[in-house]
Amino acid sequence: MMPPPLDASVDEMLAAAAADGGDPAAGNAFLTGRSIVTYARDEAAGVARSLGFNAGARVASAEDFDDGIVDFAALGDAQSVLFPELGVALLSAEPEARGMVATMAADATNPIATIEPETFVFPSARDLGEYLRGFAAASARIGADWLDQAGDAAAAAPGTVDAAALAATWGLQATGAATNPLTGRGIKVAVLDTGFYFPHPDFAGRPVAQASFIFGQTALDVFGHGTHCMGTACGPRAPAGVPRYGIASEASIFVGKVLSNTGSGTSATVLAGMNWAVANRCPVISMSLGAPGGPAAFYTQAGQAALNAGCLIVAAAGNESRRPGTIAPTGSPGNSPTIMSVAAVDDHLRIAVFSCGGKVEIAGPGVDVFSSWPLPLRYKTISGTSMATPHVAGIAALLAQSSPTLRGIALWRALTGRTRHLPLPASDVGAGLVHV
């Protein structure tokens, strides 16, 4: 959707939001489509140049108006207007330009600090928090049901359910990550995917190393897949207003963009990302990607090179099955013997209907997984072996933190040696459900 111009009336924007199918439960109906940028107050000139160059068209300023009183109807073709006294700018820019501004905001050397969606303001309390509290309550109920059904000796006894665990997603509870004190601190975790949405508020202040292997595109995630995976592997311990969804909350984040803004890539982009992650000696490399086909010699060698360097690669098994009728074979690169392949299970610990089988080492939570997503949505619940894989990566980071000897093949063995047994074929779930 094109953002409303700066001179649009509130009524016009509300009508446009409604016509666009805004969904109050998802928070969409509260967004105007424009953006708010914050910046260092004494850097207005530099910010004006940046916005003019990257976000396009003319930049206006409240200083252009008598007494600083902005007449929005007189802004003409300006696509942004600065409020120098506040260190704030209003921006009407298309998604690509917003992405470029977001990239600047993620750069600590740029005076632009944040970019967030502009929201409608109502006189009465239309509270998005109600929805989020409802979600948390539902998640807690699902978690309690699961603990009862699974008969977890440590947690299912009446009255012993950890309150903190109930504030986490079902996947973090099922894997033991919700109650484990480890955080992955000091462990580099590389997620090779569509990039990462750096301005996500849940990751504010987290240092991020990044590299893009897609020509002409920054590592900023506009697709969402990479941000979701990173959220599960490395998201915060206590996100505001939503259940905990991230595992290695203090791991060092390495973002390798190997899939484009449309979710596509080739072996060459993936290998380039793997090479970067290994060169940085990331003990955990998560790849929620793949393609049908037999094992590729290059992925097998890449996985071996990684293991030799103390780096473990985990990869999605694939989603091509249609169970119970059709079980598709594990795709590439997960089918290489030197790469750990991850299957998906649901919250009843059943194999996911889509999860590929054959060469599988381990299973992770991969159905109805709640995690981070680029703004304005902020969070999303989706399914796939792509979602199971970062659960394994996050727990691998916790184990790696527990001992400097757990690297490479030793980390592989530690992961597969401490799974929760599942009454399912090894060709479906390998050693069982990943568990910290």
Next chain:
Amino acid sequence: MAELVVTLRGDAPFDTIGRLERAGLKVGQHLRELNMVTGTSDPDAIARLRALDEVADVSEAQTIQLPPGDSAVQ
């Protein structure tokens, strides 16, 4: 032109990149940590590349495509 991944043997000599180029590979990246080279070539160069002593494997790159962003299964 085929997009290729050339996997090298562990003992590849110093001028391997030059030998790959002379065999017809337009080198994209030398991935030193993985001991591989990516690039493009005419299909008829693949056999020449495979014949080099320092080359363990020559494969065409696979294409990867995620499902659409609004898909429930990723």
